[in-house]
Amino acid sequence: xxxxxxxxxxxxxxxxxxxxxxxxxxxxxxxxxxxxxxxxxxxxxxxxxxxxxxxxxxxxxxxxxxxxxxxxxxxxxxxxxxxxxxxxxxxxxxxxxxxxxxxxxxxxxxxxxxxxxxxxxxxxxxxxxxxxxxxxxxxxxxxxxxxxxxxxxxxxxxxxxxxxxxxxxxxxxxxxxxxxxxxxxxxxxxxxxxxxxxxxxxxxxxxxxxxxxxxxxxxxxxxxxxxxxxxxxxxxxxxxxxxxxxxxxxxxxxxxxxxxxxxxxxxxxxxxxxxxxxxxxxxxxxxxxxxxxxxxxxxxxxxxxxxxxxxxxxxxxxxxxxxxxxxxxxxxxxxxxxxxxxxxxxxxxxxxxxxxxxxxxxxxxxxxxxxxxxxxxxxxxxxxxxxxxxxxxxxxxxxxxxxxxxxxxxxxxxxxxxxxxxxxxxxxxxxxxxxxxxxxxxxxxxxxxxxxxxxxxxxxxxxxxxxxxxxxxxxxxxx
Amino acid sequence: xxxxxxxxxxxxxxxxxxxxxxxxxxxxxxxxxxxxxxxxxxxxxxxxxxxxxxxxxxxxxxxxxxxxxxxxxxxxxxxxxxxxxxxxxxxxxxxxxxx
Numbered sequence: 001x002x003x004x005x006x007x008x009x010x011x012x013x014x015x016x017x018x019x020x021x022x023x024x025x026x027x028x029x030x031x032x033x034x035x036x037x038x039x040x041x042x043x044x045x046x047x048x049x050x051x052x053x054x055x056x057x058x059x060x061x062x063x064x065x066x067x068x069x070x071x072x073x074x075x076x077x078x079x080x081x082x083x084x085x086x087x088x089x090x091x092x093x094x095x096x097x098x099x100x101x102x103x104x105x106x107x108x109x110x111x112x113x114x115x116x117x118x119x120x121x122x123x124x125x126x127x128x129x130x131x132x133x134x135x136x137x138x139x140x141x142x143x144x145x146x147x148x149x150x151x152x153x154x155x156x157x158x159x160x161x162x163x164x165x166x167x168x169x170x171x172x173x174x175x176x177x178x179x180x181x182x183x184x185x186x187x188x189x190x191x192x193x194x195x196x197x198x199x200x201x202x203x204x205x206x207x208x209x210x211x212x213x214x215x216x217x218x219x220x221x222x223x224x225x226x227x228x229x230x231x232x233x234x235x236x237x238x239x240x241x242x243x244x245x246x247x248x249x250x251x252x253x254x255x256x257x258x259x260x261x262x263x264x265x266x267x268x269x270x271x272x273x274x275x276x277x278x279x280x281x282x283x284x285x286x287x288x289x290x291x292x293x294x295x296x297x298x299x300x301x302x303x304x305x306x307x308x309x310x311x312x313x314x315x316x317x318x319x320x321x322x323x324x325x326x327x328x329x330x331x332x333x334x335x336x337x338x339x340x341x342x343x344x345x346x347x348x349x350x351x352x353x354x355x356x357x358x359x360x361x362x363x364x365x366x367x368x369x370x371x372x373x374x375x376x377x378x379x380x381x382x383x384x385x386x387x388x389x390x391x392x393x394x395x396x397x398x399x400x401x402x403x404x405x406x407x408x409x410x411x412x413x414x415x416x417x418x419x420x421x422x423x424x425x426x427x428x429x430x431x432x433x434x435x436x437x438x439x440x441x442x443x444x445x446x447x448x449x450x451x452x453x454x455x456x457x458x459x460x461x462x463x464x465x466x467x468x469x470x471x472x473x474x475x476x477x478x479x
Numbered sequence: 480x481x482x483x484x485x486x487x488x489x490x491x492x493x494x495x496x497x498x499x500x501x502x503x504x505x506x507x508x509x510x511x512x513x514x515x516x517x518x519x520x521x522x523x524x525x526x527x528x529x530x531x532x533x534x535x536x537x538x539x540x541x542x543x544x545x546x547x548x549x550x551x552x553x554x555x556x557x558x559x560x561x562x563x564x565x566x567x568x569x570x571x572x573x574x575x576x577x578x
Contacts, residue, residue: 238544303519306516309517310520330563331563338573338574341573343496346494355502359487362490362494373520378530381530382528383523383525
């Protein structure tokens, strides 16, 4: 079987027709991943024992005449910020290099119950903080499309394995664009669902009011299948929503005629010309499918970066306080007092970007600055959410760029943290509002670098988002 | 200047971070630039605007509450498995109280 071209449907047909067993497929996928991984460093580790055990359970189901499940036998990769029982989970951090979680995340349990075969854990920016995957303690990931370039971040490894073909689908996490931006850079589909759609139980917390789990796939349909499996209320995450979960992949009708799409005028000025041209061409294609496109205004956009980097770092400084040398594997041997132990453990364990964000978050929460920064940012967040609510009174969906530019060269932006933050402008707004958003491939630049288009809809309307993305993908493939 | 080197050292203390002199200098430069950008929030009129601390849905309050029933805990052994220094069923840390 040609592993890099597999889809969920193809795996299902192959298993049901007994062309291959889930165990044979898992073994082949593990061998392929092991052979190909040195090109990208996308996997931090494979978990063959767990993968083979999951595959065997799928084979047993099939032998008993049962359905293999919606993800039966499908090789899946998981970002290393999502905990896996008995499988080292590092969060891309030196602090957790030896951490072996004692439990599984809810998303992991749901994937395996649906027959999914988890092959391994993927590289990412340390504690999901970054836009290039260069903040991993275990080395950067190379973009499979252009090896001298970054895959995006923070879920760079999860995007890269899907682009490279060493997994059929993968899970990532998104706080301010960490699924959509790497999907755009690597030319795959990446979905950030509605806040609360997917349980975060077992997702290592970065910024709790913004963190999401979501899928990467090589097609909109496969992403829709995975999202349905992992969605739904979980008593272990009190922010997970009770809302019913539709069968997203059954609603991919390709009929988008008459849908009203909005293009935020505020976004256009931030675009480089080539990305702008590709987005404009994509919007033209949506029009030719019968969508009605109009300009909309999201006036608070100019304040989104400041708003996000205050809220996200404030929450991060609190969430990362737990890494103090007491419970999580790494402790600095330097110093004699408890206080020294905390400080040295954190000073030695965290990388530069984590320290920067912990410092920024601590600063904006500190006495005298709380009202001026943190509280102010929370109020601006309300205005950003209102912008979207107002826009969705006029349109069914918003189409926008994902990143101002395509994948940049490794090392190109590491010395300018503010410039790196500013590049998150298009993804951060949707994250702050908590609405579903996704990146779908929208063509390549002259140099062959992928560019993604972002589709955003109102809370819990992933169905419309997927329907537009699927129709768009279909047109792109015909071109 | 938005933040001085002295303030960086103070915040590092609050955050329980040991920083080298080079890190302190670098952070002072970085944070200064980032905080300068953040000052643009002052341009926004937020009078009468409620702060948004969570994505709010029109769900009933009970939607966020689970049934209050006991579930099996992780267990002492599993909870201590990743401790750098476990001892007698506890997390051991350097001595806190001086005699």
